[in-house]
Amino acid sequence: MSDKRQRARVQGSWAKQMPKQSNPTAGRSMVPNNNQSKDANTVSGSWGFGNQKTSKSFEFHQPTKQARDVPPExxxxxxxxxxxxxxxxxxxxxxxxxxxxxxxxxxxxxxxxxxxxxxxxxxxxxxxxxxxxxxxxxxxxxxxxxxxxxxxxxxxxxxxxxxxxxxxxxxxxxxxxxxxxxxxxxxxxxxxxxxxxxxxxxxxxxxxxxxxxxxxxxxxxxxxxxxxxxxxxxxxxxxxxxxxxxxxxxxxxxxxxxxxxxxxxxxxxxxxxxxxxxxTIHPEPQGYRPGTKMRFTTKQP
Ligand SMILES: O=C(O)CCC(=O)C(=O)O
The missing domain is CATH 2.60.120.590 (Alpha-ketoglutarate-dependent dioxygenase AlkB-like)
Known part of the structure; x- marks a missing residue:
């Protein structure tokens, strides 16, 4: 095997595969939470640069609003x-x-x-x-x-x-x-x-x-x-x-x-x-400004 090919193979084996993590909360509503508990609904991850290490976890909350459909016209x-x-x-x-x-x-x-x-x-x-x-x-x-x-x-x-x-x-x-x-x-x-x-x-x-x-x-x-x-x-x-x-x-x-x-x-x-x-138009009711809407009945002083 040539020197070049041998180097490529060795480098390939160095490329570390990232662990595949399934995300049980994908597509649902997530809120940030600093609590470190590790129950079944909690996924935590940490990212560190030198000494500055931060840690976050996310907790799954059931959406409180019911999904609604837009009625067809x-x-x-x-x-x-x-x-x-x-x-x-x-x-x-x-x-x-x-x-x-x-x-x-x-x-x-x-x-x-x-x-x-x-x-x-x-x-x-x-x-x-x-x-x-x-x-x-x-x-x-x-x-x-x-x-x-x-x-x-x-x-x-x-x-x-x-x-x-x-x-x-x-x-x-x-x-x-x-x-x-x-x-x-x-x-x-x-x-x-x-x-x-x-x-x-x-x-x-x-x-x-x-x-x-x-x-x-x-x-x-x-x-x-x-x-x-x-x-x-x-x-x-x-x-x-x-x-x-x-x-x-x-x-x-x-x-x-x-x-x-x-x-x-x-x-x-x-x-x-x-x-x-x-x-059919009626005379403006007493105390109403012309054009006042019925839905927002704000009587004029
Ligand atoms: O042109 C129409 O068919 C509607 C007119 C209308 O809504 C209006 O003038 O208040």
Whole structure:
């Protein structure tokens, strides 16, 4: 054997194999502990450099929190009445009517409203910062409407087509509405974030009728978290409702107490969409600042 090969063999035999240690606590929660006891659940290790020798042991503790699953999102797509939750605040109900306005009529209504309504962009406020709402809106009603700390003035004279649509929606729903928020999503980048329509001026358990014209967008709902989850929405129930051309959606009962909704941005091609949300507005309760939310009822002095 050559000198070189012989040296390699000898060096190989010097390479000391590290003892394999199975770690019974892998994947579980571990907390550092300086207690040196050596019971079955304790693994200890020590690392030393010269005289500075440290020693640590780890003790296994059963996790105190139960593992929770994120519930799968549900979809509501077919015509029907859906009780989406039963809670202390009551039953939350959705009623979905795809094709409420037949396609041909929906086509000309969409073009007319797009061209003739006085669309404008609203400036809202969040934590003292102003931002432009990423959609255009206009408001009809004998009273002004405040949300996101910005007020839309009253406009008592309705566009004639909106009067006709209000009658049709009232007939179908059995509700009456005195106001209308019109929303124009110019493309997929326009959106409205998570919120509930729970301003005090909408009253308790408001019924809201939402009529969609134009391109389909996903209307998402998420349940309010349990008080012990401190505002964490990770494990809440979620529902998606595609709202297509001519579809009517009614939100009723405790929906605004127990759920939030949004129309999220979409990053693929989306054409314009008009959404008409019929509501009933009451004079602001005495002592409430306009736009005060029902869930966080902070009475103004
Ligand atoms: O565009 C929609 O479908 C929903 C609009 C909405 O949630 C709102 O304006 O409060």
């Amino acid at each position: 549900k979809a509501i797509e077919k015509m029907g009445d859906y009780e989406i939750s039963h809670g202390p605040s009551g039953v939350s109900q959705l009623r979905l009517r795809p094709g409420f306005i037949p396609q041909e009529e929906a086509d000309w209504m969409f073009s007319k409203l797009l061209a003739e309504l006085p669309w404008s962009q609203k400036t809202n406020y969040r934590q003292g910062e102003e931002y432009e709402e990423p959609r255009l809106t206009c408001w009809y009603g004998e009273l002004p409407y405040t949300y996101a700390r910005s007020t839309m003035p009253a406009k008592a004279e309705w566009h004639p087509l909106l009067v006709t649509l209000r009658k049709a929606v009232e007939q179908m729903s059995g509700c009456s509405f005195n106001s209308l928020l019109c929303n124009l999503y110019r493309d997929g980048h326009d959106s409205i974030g998570w919120h509930s329509d729970d301003e005090a001026s909408l009253g308790d358990k408001p019924s809201i009728a939402s009529l969609s014209l134009g391109d389909t967008r996903i209307f998402s709902l998420r349940k309010q978290p349990l008080p012990e989850d401190n505002g964490d929405y990770t494990y809440v129930e979620r529902i998606r409702v595609p709202l297509s051309h001519g579809t009517l959606l009614l939100m009723e009962g405790a929906t605004q107490d127990d759920w939030q909704h949004q129309v999220a941005k979409e990053y693929h091609d989306r054409g314009p969409r008009i959404n008409l949300t019929f509501r």
